Amino acid sequence: MNILLTGANGFLGGKITKRIIEYTDFDVIAVVSSHEKVKEMCKREGVDQNRVHFLSNEDFLKEYDVIIYSVYPHIFIKWIEMYQDSLKPGTVIMDVIGIKGWVINNLMKIIRDDIDY
DSSP states (O other): OOEEEETTTSHHHHHHHHHHHHHSSOOEEEEOSOHHHHHHHHHHHTOOGGGEEEEOOGGGGGGOSEEEEOSOHHHHHHHHHHHGGGSOTTOEEEEOOSOHHHHHHHHHHHOOTTSBO
16 A cells, blocks of 8 residues: 655655554655755654655655645645645545544545545
8 A cells, every 4th residue: 555645744744654664565755845854854753765765746646645734734635736636546545643523524525525533
């Protein structure tokens, strides 16, 4: 399974990456603003850098089955608006943002029918 994690260098993103690497044989593809941030998170969390891959180009989004989103809610909504056409049908999107009411109300207005949230 291919797992794409946005905000991987943040506190929650780092913890999620650590647990995925620890408890599965999946690799994590980290969407962050720089490769250096991925290295910093791996060092901070004690994660094998060879299992975390840096990505910043939406052209590759069609390859992912699951996307875990761990960035600010307003950025999440903008991200979906900008990149949902690059997602394959059946993609599962999860968030760990914590502000469900606001996110759900805004997301349901824009998300495609063939993407699960």
